[in-house]
Amino acid sequence: MIRGRGMSEVWELIKPLAVYYIGYYVIRMVVGTLLAGGGMSFLIEEGSSIVNGIAMVGGCGVLLPMISEEREKQGKERERQKREMPENGEIRTGRSVLRYPALVVYAAASVVFFNIVVSLSGLMEQSDLYRQTAARQYAVSLGMGLFLYAGISAVVEEVVFRFLLYNRLRRSGGREAFGIVASAFLFGVYHGNIVQGLYAFAIGLLIALVYVHFDNFLAPVLFHGVGNGVIFLSNMVPDVYDIVFAPVMFWIFGLITAAGSFILVREVRKKISAQ
Numbered sequence: 001m002i003r004g005r006g007m008s009e010v011w012e013l014i015k016p017l018a019v020y021y022i023g024y025y026v027i028r029m030v031v032g033t034l035l036a037g038g039g040m041s042f043l044i045e046e047g048s049s050i051v052n053g054i055a056m057v058g059g060c061g062v063l064l065p066m067i068s069e070e071r072e073k074q075g076k077e078r079e080r081q082k083r084e085m086p087e088n089g090e091i092r093t094g095r096s097v098l099r100y101p102a103l104v105v106y107a108a109a110s111v112v113f114f115n116i117v118v119s120l121s122g123l124m125e126q127s128d129l130y131r132q133t134a135a136r137q138y139a140v141s142l143g144m145g146l147f148l149y150a151g152i153s154a155v156v157e158e159v160v161f162r163f164l165l166y167n168r169l170r171r172s173g174g175r176e177a178f179g180i181v182a183s184a185f186l187f188g189v190y191h192g193n194i195v196q197g198l199y200a201f202a203i204g205l206l207i208a209l210v211y212v213h214f215d216n217f218l219a220p221v222l223f224h225g226v227g228n229g230v231i232f233l234s235n236m237v238p239d240v241y242d243i244v245f246a247p248v249m250f251w252i253f254g255l256i257t258a259a260g261s262f263i264l265v266r267e268v269r270k271k272i273s274a275q
Helices: 007-037 041-045 049-062 064-084 102-121 128-137 144-171 176-190 194-214 218-236 239-246 247-274
Strands: none
Touching: 007 064, 007 144, 007 176, 041 128, 049 144, 049 247, 064 144, 064 218, 102 128, 102 218, 102 247, 128 194, 144 176, 176 194, 194 218, 194 247, 218 239
16 A cells, blocks of 8 residues: 555656646746747737647656556556456456447536536635636637647546556555545646636546546546536537526436446446456
């Protein structure tokens, strides 16, 4: 377990997040300076979105050696699982239980449901930091926002928090549950304010469960991208907001979230116990 470990071992666990942060902020500063110096400061004023997108991709690029190392480790784990299985056994991926169309519906329902829950809590009105962050996020065009949040952000954050952090934490803690909860906690802290932090922690738990269940990196990226896209689109297009956040949808999305989460947890527990 992680208890009693030295700082060097803790560093190895969180290194992907720390290295990403450093790479992101350095690249963001350099690109922002170059754009301003080149007379293109208007690009920075677009909610800093273009600069943020470049910095996110660059920060993820810094992680390429870790990504390669993680792919190699996962390949060895799969080979070991195959050797340890009975002759008539097979690796369970969960694709027969939660197929991708169902995952899209589950993702959309979950993010809207938890957004409504957070909204009803009153935390949004009490957090100045959240309001400032939201104002920057929605200060972009519809197309740019979907590209950044449903595309770049979803892929980059899943690389950092699920593909790298979750797997490191899972191996360190000796069990899937530790990796799921710890990676979701760090995902919440990463968002930098109490409103998005609580929301990201809840969604981070679901995404990690999806990752374990599907055993496929595409699944968490799809969940994350759909979730970000639905929320951004709803806040940018009033007609979509009126439909998605209608009072009756709270109960519909709540039921879908509860049912989907129950199935997800049940299947993940089966998969873990079979290993």
